[in-house]
Amino acid sequence: MWRKILRACAVALASGALLGGASLCAATGAAAPAGQRPIPLDLAPAKVDTSFGAVTYDCGSQSLIKVVGEDSTITLNGTCGEVDVTGVANTVNLQTVAIINAPGTGNHITWEKGPGGGVPRISNPSGSNDIHGPGGIQIQG
Incomplete structure (x- = not known):
């Protein structure tokens, strides 16, 4: 599931759909929920x-x-x-x-x-x- 989120974040970032402060996505991938390690x-x-x-x-x-x-x-x-x-x-x-x-x-x-x-x-x-x-x-x- 996290790989799908990571890919969706990459598409959203590339299209400019996510603007400042997007908490789920960062330029290097998706953030993991609290207490979990980030997805490589x-x-x-x-x-x-x-x-x-x-x-x-x-x-x-x-x-x-x-x-x-x-x-x-x-x-x-x-x-x-x-x-x-x-x-x-x-x-x-x-x-x-x-x-x-x-x-x-x-x-x-x-x-x-x-x-x-x-x-x-x-x-x-x-x-x-x-x-x-x-x-x-x-x-x-």
């Missing part, structure tokens, strides 16, 4: 194909995850191996990632940390993606 996020599929929406997944230490689609917000929590961003005009938020390949165009990619707290390996062959890390680290091209 669904594991990211090998291909995240979302257009004009918002999704949040847990990487679950898997690799390779391909982000395709257009004009979406994709958040990948946990530890990701390799993430390929081939879509257009997406906002991609990565918690921990080893490799970022960004052959897409016009994407805004942020990462918190790489392996061991360092910097991930980054490739931006199109040069048209903004890739930011902590402390304003920015990589273009």
